[in-house]
Amino acid sequence: MSASTASDVRPESEPVEAFAERARAWMAANLPPRPDRVPSRGDQARRTHERALQRLIWDGGFAGICFPAAFGGLGLSAAHQAAFTEASLPYDMPYSLNVPTFGILAATLAEVGSDAQRARHLPAILRGEELWVQFLSEPTGGSDLAGVRMRADRDGDEFVLNGSKIWSSAAFASDWAMCLARTDWDVPKHRGLTMFIVKIHQPGIRIDRIRQVDGSDEFCQEFFDDVRVPGSAVVGGVDDGWSVATQLLGHERAAVGGASKYTSGRLLLHAEGDFAADLVAVARARGVDGTPSVRSAVARARIAETVHAQLTGHVMAAMIDGELPPSAGAYLKLSAATTRMVHDECGLQIAGVDGVAWPAGDGSAPGRGAGEATLWRQALSLGGGSNEMQRNLIAERVLGMPREATADHRVPYRDVPHA
Ligand SMILES: Cc1cc2nc3c(=O)[nH]c(=O)nc-3n(C[C@H](O)[C@H](O)[C@H](O)COP(=O)(O)OP(=O)(O)OC[C@H]3O[C@@H](n4cnc5c(N)ncnc54)[C@H](O)[C@@H]3O)c2cc1C
Incomplete structure (x- = not known):
């Protein structure tokens, strides 16, 4: 089956529903199905595969939906991106390119890079040729x-x-x-x-x-x-x-919080809508789905997930309307991290001993996923800025509370004592 190409279409004037319809047809014809298991982070073959997937998406005319058209993107709206992401959920996608490459670094470059830097790097990034960190x-x-x-x-x-x-x-x-x-x-x-x-x-x-x-x-x-x-x-x-870093950190909070218009497809960083269903599957596989404490753990995870989804929608809408400042992205980052922590705690509780040890080489052992996730449970509460730093940001930049006292704000850096 042949992929449509970027030159076949004039997407800039296309309504969202027509764009989504075209994306769905293209994905069905061109993308492999979503893998059962999330590939491991260090897997070099997977990274090569994801670069090739991104090239396929570029050739299909769907790369960089919200990136500027002058620098290889499609220059479309966040609604186009959201529709594309929704349509892409059943398919394999270059998940790991989202963060940090697209959502943080390419987004920052698109906004503050020089024309020469944007022309040099953005099309290459959108073709999957450059990964950034x-x-x-x-x-x-x-x-x-x-x-x-x-x-x-x-x-x-x-x-x-x-x-x-x-x-x-x-x-x-x-x-x-x-x-x-x-x-x-x-x-x-x-x-x-x-x-x-x-x-x-x-x-x-x-x-x-x-x-x-x-x-x-x-x-x-x-x-x-x-x-x-x-x-x-x-x-x-x-x-x-510092102003570039501030811009970058804003993109990082949005991307890690799940609210970036520059990421495409599902994010691997935080729990998704079907996470509680995964917990139910583990409970069933272990034969503990009737146990009251397990049922309440599933409910706790589902509630956290629902609250996070609602909060994300409200905060994003308020940021787009200008009711909340860009620093309000700290709510999203903090909520994503605390929700992830709840999921992982509930997952381990349900997995019980199966989340601690499993037969070597058995990728489908019930509880293995929960056990591995537990080892990473702190990641989201540190990466992209710790929970405490998000709370500081909310206090100072959103709620207008006094800034944290520091001794080194006004002195030349050379004179700041270092341990
Ligand atoms: C999954 C992951 C991916 C990452 N990827 C990258 C990357 O690609 N590139 C990169 O440069 N870095 C990356 N990081 C590093 C991350 O940005 C840092 O871990 C984070 O900024 C915290 O810095 P630190 O670990 O040095 O902790 P520290 O800054 O030493 O903080 C230690 C503890 O003290 C608390 N603390 C510090 N200052 C304050 C304060 N003023 N008020 C209240 N509490 C405070 C912190 O919240 C934290 O709990 C990543 C981290 C993780 C976990």
């Missing part, structure tokens, strides 16, 4: 992002980067990064930062993979040793990196 967190801590200590020293038309980044998701398998570094040490911490586009695999960057408690080794730490980047790699302006 964030180089933000450092070994000294991630919550105090404005306190980054990686240095970028100007040398003619270039900058020379030295330092270390950590907790970068799948940097080893990615191509480009947005990297926050300090260009001015003589001003307060927020004012001396610059965001750079960095090619990941190049001399001077060493990538170490970090093994997690569940055996995965997707997280990386990078060591920069005199890495030269051209002045054209600066995103936004020199010393204006």
Whole structure:
């Protein structure tokens, strides 16, 4: 069966329902079915497969639905994207490209990148040729992002980067990064930062993979040793990196909270609408679906899921209408993280001993999924900014409460004491 191509259609004037109808027909003809089991995070073959899937979607004329038409996207509305995502649920999709590549980094680049940067990278990203990652967190801590200590020293038309980044998701398998570094040490911490586009695999960057408690080794730490980047790699302006980072973090909250118009297809990061049904399946497989405590755990998960879905809808609508500021994305991120925690706790309760041990190599053992999910249950309450930082944001930026007292806001960063 042949795929329709981007040049066959004029999607910019297409009504949402007609677009969705065309997408459904194209998916039925071109996309493989959704896999039974979510592929593991470190699976390199899966990543290659997802790049190819994204290329298929590009060739079909459905890539980058909300990205600017001038830079390879379709320039359509969030409603078009939502309809496409809805139609895509039964199919295999390049899930892992959503976060961080599409929803965070491409979204930021689309908004604040130069025309040359957007023309160079956005079409390549939408073709599945470039995976991106964030180089933000450092070994000294991630919550105090404005306190980054990686240095970028100007040398003619270039900058020379030295330092270390950590907790970068799948940097080893990615191509480009947005990297926050300090260009001015003589001003307060927020004012001396610059965001750079960095090619990941190049001399001077060493990538170490970090093994997690569940055996995965997707997280990386990078060591920069005199890495030269051209002045054209600066995103936004020199010393204006904090405003770029702020924009990026807004996209991160929206993407991780499940409210980004730049992601396409289901998100793997947080629980979905059928999660409680998965719990019921585990309960049935273990023969405990009549047990009162198990039934109440399923109900608890379902309630959390329903409240999260309602909250997401209301907050998104209020943000679109301007009733809530962009920082209100912190509600979505916080709700996604706390809902995920409830799901995982309920899942482990239902799985019982089967969530702790299962026969080696048995991918379908009841409880295995719940056991593995439990090992990752903290991830969403840290990645994209911790729950505490989301609560700070809601207090200060949405509710207008006084800012948290800090000792380092007005002093040159050079004079800030470091442990
Ligand atoms: C799944 C996942 C993916 C990630 N991917 C990336 C990535 O691709 N790139 C990247 O750069 N980073 C990534 N991170 C790192 C993430 O951004 C950091 O873990 C996060 O910002 C917290 O930083 P930290 O771990 O250094 O904890 P710290 O900042 O040291 O914080 C430790 C604890 O102290 C609390 N705390 C700190 N400051 C305050 C405060 N002012 N008020 C109240 N409580 C506070 C925090 O909430 C936290 O509980 C990822 C993390 C996870 C879990």
